[in-house]
Amino acid sequence: MSLMANYWADAGHRVTLVTLGGTGDDFYQLSSSVSRIGLDLLRESGHVLVALRNNLRRITTLRRTIKEVRPDVVISFMDIANILTILASIGSPATIIISERTDPRFSQIRRIWSWLRDFSYRYADVLVVQTFTVHNWAKSRFKNCRIEVIPNPVIVPFGIRELSPSRPLEKVVIAVGRLVRLKGFDILIEAFSQCVENRLEWRLVILGEGPEREALEKLVHERNFVDRVELPGRVQDVFPILSKAALFVLSSRYEGFPNALIEAMACGLPVIATDCPSGPAEIITNGVDGVLVPIEDVHAMAEAMGRLMDSNELRAHLASAAVNIRKRLSIHEVMRKWDALLREGAA
Numbered sequence: 069m070s071l072m073a074n075y076w077a078d079a080g081h082r083v084t085l086v087t088l089g090g091t092g093d094d095f096y097q098l099s100s101s102v103s104r105i106g107l108d109l110l111r112e113s114g115h116v117l118v119a120l121r122n123n124l125r126r127i128t129t130l131r132r133t134i135k136e137v138r139p140d141v142v143i144s145f146m147d148i149a150n151i152l153t154i155l156a157s158i159g160s161p162a163t164i165i166i167s168e169r170t171d172p173r174f175s176q177i178r179r180i181w182s183w184l185r186d187f188s189y190r191y192a193d194v195l196v197v198q199t200f201t202v203h204n205w206a207k208s209r210f211k212n213c214r215i216e217v218i219p220n221p222v223i224v225p226f227g228i229r230e231l232s233p234s235r236p237l238e239k240v241v242i243a244v245g246r247l248v249r250l251k252g253f254d255i256l257i258e259a260f261s262q263c264v265e266n267r268l269e270w271r272l273v274i275l276g277e278g279p280e281r282e283a284l285e286k287l288v289h290e291r292n293f294v295d296r297v298e299l300p301g302r303v304q305d306v307f308p309i310l311s312k313a314a315l316f317v318l319s320s321r322y323e324g325f326p327n328a329l330i331e332a333m334a335c336g337l338p339v340i341a342t343d344c345p346s347g348p349a350e351i352i353t354n355g356v357d358g359v360l361v362p363i364e365d366v367h368a369m370a371e372a373m374g375r376l377m378d379s380n381e382l383r384a385h386l387a388s389a390a391v392n393i394r395k396r397l398s399i400h401e402v403m404r405k406w407d408a409l410l411r412e413g414a415a
Contacts, residue, residue, distance in 0.1 A: 069145055070096035071221060075403050077101035084137050088126060088149065095304075105133060123152065130156035141410055145169050147177055147185055154188040165409060167196040170324035171346045173205055174250075189213050194409055198325035201346035216409065219350075221402035222330040222393060228307045235311075239270045241373065242313040242337070244306055244328035245320070247278030247299070252319035252342065252364065254280075254287055259319075259369035261291040267377050270296075275309065277302040310335040314383065315376055321363055323347040333357065333393040338386035340372050357389035 069085065077083045077099045084103040091106035098104060109126045113119035134142060134157060141163045144153035150166035157164050166189065177185070189195060190212045197203050203217050241260065245251040253274055260272045274284070274297070281299065288297045303309065306328075310316070316332035318341035325347045332339050333351075341348040343360040352358035359376070361368040376383050395401070 069143075070098055071223065071399065072143075072403070072406065073102045074099040075399060084139065086130070086133055086137075088130075088152070103137075107133065126152050127156045134160055134162070141165060143167065147172065147175075148181055150192070151181065151184045151188050154191050158191075163194075163412075164192045165194045165196060166192045168202060168206070168324075169198065171199075171202055171205075171322050173202075174322040174345065175324070186210070196409075199346040199350050201350070202324075216405070218405045219397055219402060220325050220327055220330065221399040222327075222334045222397045223399050224331070224334045224394060225307055228311050228335055237314040238312050239377075240313040241270065241272045241315045241317055242275070242310060242332070243272070243317050243319065244275045244310075244332075245318075246276050247274075247280040247284060249280060250321050251276075252321050253284055255364055255366055255369065256317055256319035257284065257287050257291065257293070257297060258366045259317075259373060260297065261293055262366065262370040263374040263377070264296070267374070270377055272297045273309070273313070274299050275301075275303050275306060306331065307335060310337060313337060315340070315373070317369070317373065318342060318348065319369065320344050320348075326351070330393050330397055333390035336387045336391045338376055338383040339390060340369065340376065342369075351393070356386075357392065358386060 073083050073085045078101070083101070084105060085098065086105045086107065088107055089110045090108035091104060107129055109122070109129060111122055113122050130152060139162050142153060142157055142160070143165045144150045145167050146169055153166065154164060186209070189210045192213060195206060195210060195213050195215045196218050197206055197215060198217070198219050200217055203215055206215050243253065243256055247253060256274070257272070264270050284299060288294055310332055316337040316339045318326055318329045318339065320326065320342055322344050323346060326341070329339060329341055329348065329351060339352065339358040341352055341358060341360055342363045343349055344363045348360060352360055354360040359372050361372050
């Protein structure tokens with residue numbers, strides 16, 4: 069969303085970015101031309117009546133904000149925010165575009181929110197999803213809603229774009245993501261422990277933070293890999309680290325659209341990814357620009373990692389094809405599709 073806001077602001081559009089939370093935890097940089105509003109309305113609801121009151125307040129405040137901003141188009145990300153935005157926009161002349169950013173078949177929400185989603189989505193002008201797999205799910209569920217597929221863009225800093233294919237690389241396997249179960253880092257650590265007994269120069273680095281840190285650190289200790297597996301936490305800029313690594317692995321149990329995967333490919337890394345729903349199989353052509361392995365198959369992941377660790381030629385072959393993702397998912401290519409939706413909405 070920050071990439072989209074910056075892109076449109078730089079093109080001369082009037083852009084306002086609104087979040088239900090405050091601005092104190094902002095992580096991504098926004099253009100100075102983007103108006104930023106943080107409603108600071110994220111509160112824990114310990115009781116159903118408190119939840120009802122909090123969400124009514126969110127709808128009311130969001131509705132007032134939309135009236136004050138007077139947008140031509142309102143774009144909302146994420147399921148619950150989508151529902152609140154639709155309800156807050158009743159009677160507004162703006163075009164309402166909502167977007168699912170995960171795979172809803174696996175990212176479960178409470179029953180009341182699921183019912184509200186089925187009820188409210190029909191009133192949106194367009195539902196944007198990131199993969200054709202989710203498109204097929206949405207088409208069967210929201211029969212009266214127009215659905216478009218627009219993937220995420222990948223933007224690689226200039227210095228990274230100019231990297232030499234023959235640059236020296238560290239024998240590091242890199243993974244990136246929140247330390248949560250769906251990312252499958254437990255599987256990755258197990259697979260790494262199986263394939264590096266005779267490959268002593270290789271290390272594993274997992275970038276990210278989350279509630280599974282303690283469990284993952286315990287697993288690392290149990291496998292006696294404290295000196296070969298690192299969990300340094302969240303990093304502001306992953307590209308310099310990606311550009312020095314020799315191999316990237318996505319071990320997820322499911323995905324929405326894996327940004328870390330396309331960023332690694334854009335940096336010229338050979339990649340291994342689980343063939344999980346949804347995303348990797350629509351990004352990778354198996355054996356051409358990456359390797360797909362079955363979900364939660366430690367042995368298959370270990371075998372693929374070992375094969376790539378042992379072959380500089382195979383890693384170079386996959387990497388040379390992987391960088392084509394820069395054109396396929398360039399910011400201009402992806403935003404061309406968003407621009408088309410905006411032109412229709414403003415017409």
